[in-house]
Amino acid sequence: MSYPPDPNNPYGQPPAAPGYGYPQQAPPPPAAAYGYPQAAPAYGYAPVAPPSMPGLVMTSRVLLFVIGGVQIIITGILLIAAAGTKTVANQHSTDSDTAIFGNAAAGILLVFGIVYLLAAVLSITLGVKFGKGGPATRITTIVYASVFLLLGLLVTVSAITGAGQAQGTAAGSGFGVVVGVLWIAICVLWIVAMASRDGVNWFNRPRY
The missing domain is CATH 1.20.58 (Methane Monooxygenase Hydroxylase; Chain G, domain 1)
Structure with a gap:
């Protein structure tokens, strides 16, 4: 037969304090800790490429084609002038000064014609490359x-x-x-x- 513990007995078992006997649960973590991690701020993204060729770039492309066409025309004029100068120099072959001057002028015109032709090719090539370059x-x-x-x-x-x-x-x-x-x-x-x-x-x- 058991007796209730005497509260005045110093050798008795002390009464259990309220809340003991079961482990207390830790407080739940903050709500922000659940779910997926929050996305970082959207810093450092590369600029979005334009869906179509910008107007200033398109204008530059058109000018490249126009300049290329003009350079081809100038090339033709220079080559024709070089050929005509060479013909005149050959007709005056007896005059050494005229022949020398004519041949030199024809050579200079020919060089300029080649330079303009190369520039025309480069202009048109760059204009074409603007699409996928x-x-x-x-x-x-x-x-x-x-x-x-x-x-x-x-x-x-x-x-x-x-x-x-x-x-x-x-x-x-x-x-x-x-x-x-x-x-x-x-x-x-x-x-x-x-x-x-x-x-x-x-x-x-x-x-x-």
Whole structure:
């Protein structure tokens, strides 16, 4: 027969404190800890490639085709002039000075014709590459425009200097200034289009 414990007995078993006997459960973790991890902020994503060719890039492409066509026409004119000069030099073969001058002029015209022909091929090739070309096409266009920009500056400065020195050639010098300034503007447009954000994104876009 058991007796209830005497609360006044110092040797008795102390009563169990409330809450003991079963292990207490740890508090549940915060609600944010459940489920999938939260996505990190969307920093550092590459810019989205434009779905179609940007307007400035398209304008540059059209100008490349136009300039290529003009360069082909100039090539034909130079080659015809070289052939005519060579013919005149042969007709005056007895005059050594005329023959030498004519042959030299024909050679210079021929060299310029070849240079314009190569430039025409490069212009048209770059224009074609704008559709599916990558960063190499963009960089080549920048180099191409930079080189011809310097040539345009030389033509403009030469025309202005010539107009100041010889009053009789004012009309020709004025035409040279117009051509030089126009060529400079076209080259600057090419460089700006290739260096702009839309141009970089277009040529860096993924190609499948």
